[in-house]
Structures are given as structure tokens and as C-alpha cells.
Amino acid sequence: MKLNIALLAGDGIGPEVIDQAVKVCDAVATKFGHDINWTPALTGAAAIDACGEPYPDETHEICLNADAVLFGAIGHPKYDNDPSAKVRPEQGLLKMRKKLGLFANVRPTFTFPSLIDNSPLKRERIEGTDLVFLRELTGGIYFGEKGRRDGGETAFDNCVYTRAEVQRLAKKGFELAMTRTKKLCCVDKANVLETSRLWRETVQAMEKDYPEVEVSYEFVDAVAMRLVQWPNSYDVLITENLFGDILTDEASVISGSMGLMPSASVGSENQLFEPIHGSYPQATGLDIANPLATILSAAMMFEMAFGLKEEAEAIKAVVNKSLDEGVVTEDLSGKNKSYKTSEVGDWLVANL
Amino acid sequence: MKLNIALLAGDGIGPEVIDQAVKVCDAVATKFGHDINWTPALTGAAAIDACGEPYPDETHEICLNADAVLFGAIGHPKYDNDPSAKVRPEQGLLKMRKKLGLFANVRPTFTFPSLIDNSPLKRERIEGTDLVFLRELTGGIYFGEKGRRDGGETAFDNCVYTRAEVQRLAKKGFELAMTRTKKLCCVDKANVLETSRLWRETVQAMEKDYPEVEVSYEFVDAVAMRLVQWPNSYDVLITENLFGDILTDEASVISGSMGLMPSASVGSENQLFEPIHGSYPQATGLDIANPLATILSAAMMFEMAFGLKEEAEAIKAVVNKSLDEGVVTEDLSGKNKSYKTSEVGDWLVANL
Ligand SMILES: CC(C)[C@H](C(=O)O)[C@@H](O)C(=O)O
Ligand SMILES: CC(C)[C@H](C(=O)O)[C@@H](O)C(=O)O
Numbered sequence: 001m002k003l004n005i006a007l008l009a010g011d012g013i014g015p016e017v018i019d020q021a022v023k024v025c026d027a028v029a030t031k032f033g034h035d036i037n038w039t040p041a042l043t044g045a046a047a048i049d050a051c052g053e054p055y056p057d058e059t060h061e062i063c064l065n066a067d068a069v070l071f072g073a074i075g076h077p078k079y080d081n082d083p084s085a086k087v088r089p090e091q092g093l094l095k096m097r098k099k100l101g102l103f104a105n106v107r108p109t110f111t112f113p114s115l116i117d118n119s120p121l122k123r124e125r126i127e128g129t130d131l132v133f134l135r136e137l138t139g140g141i142y143f144g145e146k147g148r149r150d151g152g153e154t155a156f157d158n159c160v161y162t163r164a165e166v167q168r169l170a171k172k173g174f175e176l177a178m179t180r181t182k183k184l185c186c187v188d189k190a191n192v193l194e195t196s197r198l199w200r201e202t203v204q205a206m207e208k209d210y211p212e213v214e215v216s217y218e219f220v221d222a223v224a225m226r227l228v229q230w231p232n233s234y235d236v237l238i239t240e241n242l243f244g245d246i247l248t249d250e251a252s253v254i255s256g257s258m259g260l261m262p263s264a265s266v267g268s269e270n271q272l273f274e275p276i277h278g279s280y281p282q283a284t285g286l287d288i289a290n291p292l293a294t295i296l297s298a299a300m301m302f303e304m305a306f307g308l309k310e311e312a313e314a315i316k317a318v319v320n321k322s323l324d325e326g327v328v329t330e331d332l333s334g335k336n337k338s339y340k341t342s343e344v345g346d347w348l349v350a351n352l
Numbered sequence: 353m354k355l356n357i358a359l360l361a362g363d364g365i366g367p368e369v370i371d372q373a374v375k376v377c378d379a380v381a382t383k384f385g386h387d388i389n390w391t392p393a394l395t396g397a398a399a400i401d402a403c404g405e406p407y408p409d410e411t412h413e414i415c416l417n418a419d420a421v422l423f424g425a426i427g428h429p430k431y432d433n434d435p436s437a438k439v440r441p442e443q444g445l446l447k448m449r450k451k452l453g454l455f456a457n458v459r460p461t462f463t464f465p466s467l468i469d470n471s472p473l474k475r476e477r478i479e480g481t482d483l484v485f486l487r488e489l490t491g492g493i494y495f496g497e498k499g500r501r502d503g504g505e506t507a508f509d510n511c512v513y514t515r516a517e518v519q520r521l522a523k524k525g526f527e528l529a530m531t532r533t534k535k536l537c538c539v540d541k542a543n544v545l546e547t548s549r550l551w552r553e554t555v556q557a558m559e560k561d562y563p564e565v566e567v568s569y570e571f572v573d574a575v576a577m578r579l580v581q582w583p584n585s586y587d588v589l590i591t592e593n594l595f596g597d598i599l600t601d602e603a604s605v606i607s608g609s610m611g612l613m614p615s616a617s618v619g620s621e622n623q624l625f626e627p628i629h630g631s632y633p634q635a636t637g638l639d640i641a642n643p644l645a646t647i648l649s650a651a652m653m654f655e656m657a658f659g660l661k662e663e664a665e666a667i668k669a670v671v672n673k674s675l676d677e678g679v680v681t682e683d684l685s686g687k688n689k690s691y692k693t694s695e696v697g698d699w700l701v702a703n704l
Contacts, residue, residue, distance in 0.1 A: 090543045120581050125472045141493075141511065146546040150514070155550035157511045159493065162502070189594070191442045194498040198507035224602040225610075228580060229472050242541075246598055250576040258577075 003029070003036045003306060006066035008059065011044040011089060012279025013289035013341075014072025020291035020345030021070060021298045024318075027349045028302070028311050039066060043096065044074030044089040044279070054092025060099055063270065068305035069100075070298060071274035077281050098138050101267035103165070104172050105135040105244065106300075107276060109231070109251040109261065114323045115332065119256030121228070129255060131234040132176060135244025136161075136169045137265055140195070142241050161195045161240065166202040172266075173238035174210040180235055184215045187223045187239035187247065199240060220247070227251055252276055259290035259331050260319075262297035264304055271305045273297040287340045290329040292319055295348065318348050355381070355388045355658060358418035360411065363396040363441060364631025365641035365693075366424025372643035372697030373422060373650045376670075379701045380654070380663050391418060395448065396426030396441040396631070406444025412451055415622065420657035421452075422650060423626035429633050449489050453619035455517070456524050457487040457596065458652075459628060461583070461603040461613065466675045467684065471608030473580070481607060483586040484528060487596025488513075488521045489617055492547070494593045513547045513592065518554040524618075525590035526562040532587055536567045539575050539591035539599065551592060572599070579603055604628055611642035611683050612671075614649035616656055623657045625649040639692045642681040644671055647700065670700050 007022065009015040022038060029036045041059040048054050054074070063069050074089045096102075110130045111119070119126045144158030170186075177184040186203045188196035200217055207215050218226070220243045226233065227247065231254050239247065252258045258277060265272045275293030283289050296319060303312035322328060327347045330338035339347070359374065361367040374390060381388045393411040400406050406426070415421050426441045448454075462482045463471070471478045496510030522538075529536040538555045540548035552569055559567050570578070572595045578585065579599065583606050591599065604610045610629060617624045627645030635641050648671060655664035674680060679699045682690035691699070 088543065094544070120474060120477045121472050122474055142544055144508075148546065148550075153515045155513055155547045156496070157545045157547050159509045159511065160506060161508075162506045164505075189597075191440065192446070192494055193509045194500065195507045195509050198500075221597050221601040224576070224598045225605045228602060228605050243598075245541075245573050246576045246595075249573040250580060250602065253577045253580050 001034045001306065001308070003034055004065070004067045005036060005038055005301075006063045006069040007038045007040045008043045008069060008071045009040065010072040010074040010279065011046055011076050012073055012281045012284045014044070014074065014279055016285075016287060016341050017275065017289055017291040017294040018070065018072040020341060020348070021294040023345045024295050024315060024348050024352070025298050027352050028314055031314070031352060032308070032311050043092050045076035045079070047092060048087055048089065052087065054087060054089050055095040055099070060096070063096070063100055068301050069270065069272040070301060071272055072294065073275065073277065073279040075279040075281070094142060097265060098143065100270040100272065101138065102265035102270060102272055103136060103138045104169055104266050105133075105137040105248070106264040106266065107133040107135060107248040107251070107261070109133070109255050111255050112257055112260065112320070112323055115257045115260070117256070118332070119254060121231070121254055121256075125229070126231060126254060126256065129232040131231065131251065132180075132236050133244060133248045133251065134169060134173045134176065134236065134238045135248055136165065136240045139165045140241035159193070159195050161198055163198060163202050166199050167206065170203050170206055170238055173236055174206060174213055177213045177236040178210065182213050183235035184213050185223070185234060185237045186215060186217045187220050187237055187243055188217065189220050189243075190217070191219060195240065203238070223247060224250060227254060248276070260292045260296060262293055262300050264297070264300050266304070271301070273301040273305070287342055288330055289341050290331050291341050291344055292322075295319060314352060318352050321351060322348060353386045353658065353660070355386055356417070356419045357388060357390055358415045358421040359390045359392045360395045360421060360423045361392065362424040362426040362631060363398055363428050364425055364633045364636045366396070366426065366631055368637075368639065368693050369627065369641055369643040369646040370422065370424040372693060372700070373646040375697045376647050376667060376700050376704070377650050379704050380666055383666070383704060384660070384663050395444050397428035397431070399444060400439055400441065404439065406439060406441050407447040407451070412448070415448070415452055420653050421622070421624040422653060423624055424646065425627065425629065425631040427631040427633070446494060449617060450495065452622040452624065453490065454617035454622060454624055455488060455490045456521055456618050457485075457489040457600075458616040458618065459485040459487060459600040459603070459613070461485070461607050463607050464609055464612065464672070464675055467609045467612070469608070470684070471606060473583070473606055473608075477581070478583060478606060478608065481584040483583065483603065484532075484588050485596060485600045485603065486521060486525045486528065486588065486590045487600055488517065488592045491517045492593035511545070511547050513550055515550060515554050518551050519558065522555050522558055522590055525588055526558060526565055529565045529588040530562065534565050535587035536565050537575070537586060537589045538567060538569050539572050539589055539595055540569065541572050541595075542569070543571060547592065555590070575599060576602060579606060600628070612644045612648060614645055614652050616649070616652050618656070623653070625653040625657070639694055640682055641693050642683050643693050643696055644674075647671060666704060670704050673703060674700060
């Protein structure tokens with residue numbers, strides 16, 4: 001099979017972890033007889049430096065022409081404490097999501113038996129956790145009208161949702177639930193927000209089309225609590241953009257394997273795969289960043305974008321093997337020997 | 353001293369836990385030579401049932417005329433899955449906050465040595481946690497214009513903040529930080545929201561007035577993570593209404609003592625004290641609800657509303673004693689004997 005993949009390394013540790021993912025993907029392709037055509041493109045602070053624009057048109061063209069996008073991370077500290085900066089790397093991310101129509105962010109949180117003791121939670125709280133968030137990614141307060149009035153003294157952000165936007169996300173949620181334990185939780189703040197009431201009534205109306213799925217409705221504040229108390233009581237959760245931003249990050253640290261969590265952002269035409277961790281600027285260039293989340297994102301890509309399940313399983317298996325044998329970067333090595341980012345990549349290739 | 357207190361028991365377990373707080377307050381008053389004048393008033397579902405309105409004008413008058421308000425909890429399941437309900441108990445809560453001008457919600461999270469093992473977090477993660485959230489309570493998306501367009505197919509909620517609103521909340525945050533370890537964290541989403549950029553620039557401009565306070569700025573998603581990882585790395589956190597709703601609830605379960613966490617909501621004229629737990633409808637009338645959060649809220653009331661620090665300390669001391677001696681409700685008793693709500697109240701009065 002010929003696989004056309006756009007490669008957006010981004011900022012910080014992005015390029016280093018992407019390099020390992022490329023090595024592993026190429027090795028898998030060779031093993032299974034595929035042919036990957038990688039097309040690199042600029043994004044984030046790297047793109048601003050090069051052409052003043054965090055998501056250049058050229059990059060967009062490359063993504064549109066690819067079958068899938070593999071993405072590293074973006075963000076640079078020089079923009080962080082300057083709320084007035086005109087161009088920011090994150091704008092590139094938002095523009096990319098919007099222009100590629102990536103309306104659903106798929107964020108699993110699961111545990112690795114060998115890493116369970118890394119969790120800040122007690123073992124009995126976290127064992128067996130295997131949940132997936134579907135976060136709406138191209139609507140809500142992120143993309144509503146925003147600005148200032150009264151000479152800058154008043155600021156506003158509008159949160160807007162249409163029924164159709166809720167339906168297409170919820171549909172993915174119901175479908176995903178059908179492939180798992182058939183439990184779906186709709187997270188909202190329907191006791192306060194009109195957009196949440198639209199979410200809830202839309203999902204309620206869809207229940208009849210999926211009679212086997214057991215749907216629960218929970219307020220976002222309650223979910224923020226239960227995620228810490230009983231994360232293993234959830235299966236599939238659907239939610240709007242901002243709630244999803246907060247809750248998926250909260251969920252990610254619960255597993256104790258934040259550096260390992262992959263994600264996919266999908267639309268009706270395009271698909272993008274990225275680790276959930278950020279650009280980790282302090283570690284840039286040190287060859288110490290954990291590449292496994294990016295490599296597991298590549299596994300998701302094989303499965304979701306190309307339907308190549310066996311290839312995905314091969315990647316997951318060798319990642320598990322590296323964890324079992326302690327071939328891990330310093331964030332996971334504890335008191336044992338740690339490996340460099342590139343050494344982990346090489347080991348995975350050799351052991352595939 | 354003569355203390356005029358409005359007593360809003362509310363719904364569910366509200367009346368039961370409020371009864372215990374009244375007993376304890378009366379006992380403290382007798383001991384220290386004060387005279388409490390309690391004026392009960394209706395709110396929540398109870399008020400809707402009585403007069404169709406969750407925060408009746410009469411209740412508002414009573415609150416205005418009181419020196420402080422002691423509040424139980426509101427909310428009733430019959431309103432929960434009906435997004436279209438015209439009148440909801442929560443509207444009473446929001447109207448009350450707005451009409452009383454309670455713009456700052458003070459929510460401490462701390463640990464009790466004897467309860468530390470109740471936390472879902474490992475001991476070393478939670479030990480020493482002692483943080484306070486100041487949540488803005490009368491602005492933001494809770495109170496902005498909201499509604500439907502396109503025949504109901506599009507819903508919107510507006511988030512609006514003025515610089516003056518941010519300043520008055522931040523001022524309380526700086527002042528509180530000065531009485532503690534002088535660390536202040538401003539929680540926002542300045543990489544996406546214009547209102548957050550206003551928050552950040554306003555707080556930045558105030559830093560010069562409090563040169564001793566070390567201010568950090570963190571994105572809400574990062575805080576949602578760090579609260580689970582290293583809750584004891586925070587001291588005072590300030591944030592807008594919706595972020596505060598989510599994060600304070602997340603923080604509350606971290607301590608393992610959710611049933612013990614008090615809160616205060618203060619404005620320039622009025623002050624209200626309430627447990628952070630909800631109305632817990634399943635437990636209504638069973639005399640099993642934990643009254644300690646309400647009793648500790650009463651302690652906050654003595655200190656903050658009346659400046660009666662010794663009285664507040666007396667309440668806290670006897671609560672600690674009940675925990676140490678295991679005179680607790682079933683949520684905390686583990687395998688040991690548990691006490692009824694009213695028995696805990698009686699024991700506290702007898703041991704004051
Ligand atoms: C960088 C930021 C704009 C982004 C978001 O809020 O969506 C990030 O936090 C994420 O979750 O991908
Ligand atoms: C009941 C609800 C409206 C309320 C809020 O969101 O403010 C509650 O969750 C709280 O935190 O006091």
C-alpha cells in the first residue's frame with residue numbers, strides 16, 4: 001500500500017520525537033510491504049520564524065494532499081507571557097484544526113501494567129482504567145466571536161454550537177461506544193449554559209437510534225471529580241471543546257503515563273495524529289524526550305487512517321516490550337538506567 | 353455581640369446538616385457570651401414548591417438584613433434531566449449570588465492528618481496540601497447573554513468580563529496571598545480567550561502593588577493536571593467563574609475530605625457560608641449526611657463575618673477532636689462504628 005503522510009514536526013521536542021516515529025513507521029512499512037511517502041511541512045513557532053505565519057498555506061496544501069498527518073507538538077516560551085503577541089503558535093494549531101475540519105479529538109486514557117505505580121493515584125483507583133474522550137474540536141468558545149469593547153476595558157468570548165455540530169460529534173461517540181462497553185457519558189453544564197442544554201437535548205434525541213448504548217449525563221464539575229475518584233468507571237465520554245481541553249488533560253495525568261498518551265483528530269476528509277504532551281521546551285535538543293506517545297499516535301494512524309490493524313498491533317507490541325524490558329527515557333526509568341530518545345527509537349526498530 | 357444570621361437550609365440533606373451547625377453555633381455563642389438571632393428563609397426546590405421561585409424576594413430581604421448567611425445546599429433530582437425546565441433550583445443560587453453581590457468564592461482545600469488515607473491520591477502526593485481558590489462568582493459565561501437562534505438550532509452563551517471585575521477579585525487574591533506563603537497563581541486560557549487575556553494583563557499590572565507576592569500564570573488545562581500531580585505545590589489560585597467551578601470541585605476530592613470542605617462567598621456588603629458538597633438527594637432524611645463541612649463553614653463565618661477568631665478556633669478544635677476520636681458519619685467511619693448526623697452534632701456540642 002502507498003501511504004502519503006504529511007509530517008509536521010513543530011516546535012521544541014517535536015522534531016526529536018517525530019524522528020523516532022518516522023524510523024518506526026518506515027520499519028513497519030518495510031516489514032509489511034508498504035511504501036511511505038513523507039512530506040515534511042512547517043508549523044508553529046518554527047513556521048512563524050520562517051514566514052511569519054504559524055500554519056502557512058503551503059503546509060495546509062500538503063496536509064490536504066496527504067492521506068494522514070503526523071504531528072509533533074507546538075508552542076514556544078517566547079510567546080507565553082505576552083498576551084498581546086499578534087501571532088502565536090497556538091493560532092496555527094486552531095487554524096489547522098478548523099481548515100482541515102478536524103471536529104473530533106479522540107483521546108484515550110489507559111494504563112500500562114508496568115507503569116501503574118507512576119500514577120499519582122492509588123493502584124486500586126486506577127487499575128483497569130480504559131476510557132476515551134471525544135472532544136469537539138472546531139467549535140464552541142474557541143472559535144466564537146471575541147474581542148474588546150469600552151476602549152479595551154471589557155473583553156468577551158462567544159460560545160456557539162449548532163445542533164448539527166453536536167450531532168456529528170455525538171454520532172462518533174455512539175459509534176465508538178458500540179465497539180466498546182456501550183457506555184456513553186455526555187459531559188455538559190446544562191444547569192447553567194444554553195449551549196449545554198442544546199448538547200443534552202441533541203444527545204437525548206439520538207439515544208433511540210442506539211438502543212444498546214447506556215447514556216449518562218453528567219455536569220462537567222462532577223466529571224472533574226469522578227475522574228480522580230473512579231476513573232475506571234468511565235468508558236466513552238463526549239464533550240464540547242473547552243470542557244474537553246480541561247478534562248482530557250486531567251485524565252491524562254491520572255494514568256501515570258502522560259508521556260505515552262496518543263491522540264487522533266478526525267474530520268470527514270482529514271485525519272491528524274499527535275501525542276498529547278506539549279513541546280516541552282526545556283528538553284529541546286537534549287535527546288531525552290519520551291517518543292512513545294508519538295509512536296503510539298503513529299499506531300493509531302495505521303489503524304484509523306489506513307485500516308492497517310496488524311501494523312498498529314505490531315507497533316503497540318514492541319512499545320509494550322520496551323516498557324517491560326525497561327528500555328525507556330528518563331521520565332520513566334526511575335532509579336534504573338535510562339535511554340536517550342534516539343536509542344529508544346533504534347531499539348524499537350531493531351525489535352519490531 | 354449580637355449576631356444576625358439568615359438561615360437558608362435549602363434542599364436534600366441541607367436541613368439536616370444545617371440543624372447541626374445551628375446547634376454548634378448556639379453552643380459557641382453561649383460559651384463566648386454572644387446572642388445569635390437566626391432568621392430562616394426558603395430557597396431552592398423548597399422555595400419553588402412553596403412559591404414558584406427558587407430565590408424569593410422575601411428571602412433576599414432577609415439576607416440583606418442579616419450580618420451573614422449560612423446556607424445548606426440546593427438541587428433536586430426532579431429538575432436534573434429536564435433541560436427545558438422553566439424554573440430550576442440552581443437559578444436561585446445564581447440569582448442569590450448576583451443580587452447579594454457575592455463576587456468572590458473562597459474555597460480552601462486542605463487535609464486532615466487522620467483522613468489522609470481517604471484520598472484517591474497517594475499519601476506523598478497529598479501531604480501538606482493547603483491551597484485556596486478564589487473563584488469569581490458573579491460574572492463570566494454564567495451571567496452573559498445566552499439563548500437560541502435559527503429556530504432553536506443554534507445556541508449561544510456569552511462570556512464577558514470587565515477590568516474592574518477582574519481587579520476586585522484579584523485584589524482579594526493578592527491580599528490573601530500576603531497572609532499566607534505569598535504565592536499567587538492566576539489561572540486562565542490566555543492562549544485562546546480574549547477574556548483570559550484581559551485577566552492576565554490586569555493581574556500583571558497589579559503585581560507592582562504587591563512586590564512581595566510571587567505571581568505565576570498557568571493555563572487552566574495545565575492546572576487541571578498539576579492539581580492531581582502536586583496539589584501541595586499551590587497556595588492561592590485566582591480564576592474566573594467557570595474554570596473555578598471545575599477546578600475547585602476537582603481539588604475538593606483530592607483532599608479525601610470532600611464532606612468536610614467549607615466555603616465562603618463574599619462581596620462588598622454581604623457574606624454567605626456553605627459546605628461545598630451538594631444536596632445529596634439519595635441521603636435525604638436518613639440522618640447519615642456528614643455535617644462537618646457545614647459546621648466548618650460556620651467556623652469560617654465566625655472568623656470572616658464577625659472577626660471572632662477564637663470562636664472559629666473552638667469549632668475547628670472540636671471538629672478535629674471528633675475526627676481523632678472517630679465520632680464520624682458513615683462516609684468516614686470505614687470499618688469502625690459510624691454515628692448519625694444528629695449524633696455527631698450532639699457530640700460536638702457536648703465536647704465544645
Ligand atoms: C495549545 C492550545 C490552544 C490547545 C487547546 O486548548 O486546544 C491545547 O491545550 C490542546 O489541548 O491541544
Ligand atoms: C449548581 C451550580 C449552578 C453551581 C455552579 O456551577 O456554580 C455549583 O456547581 C457550584 O459550584 O456552586
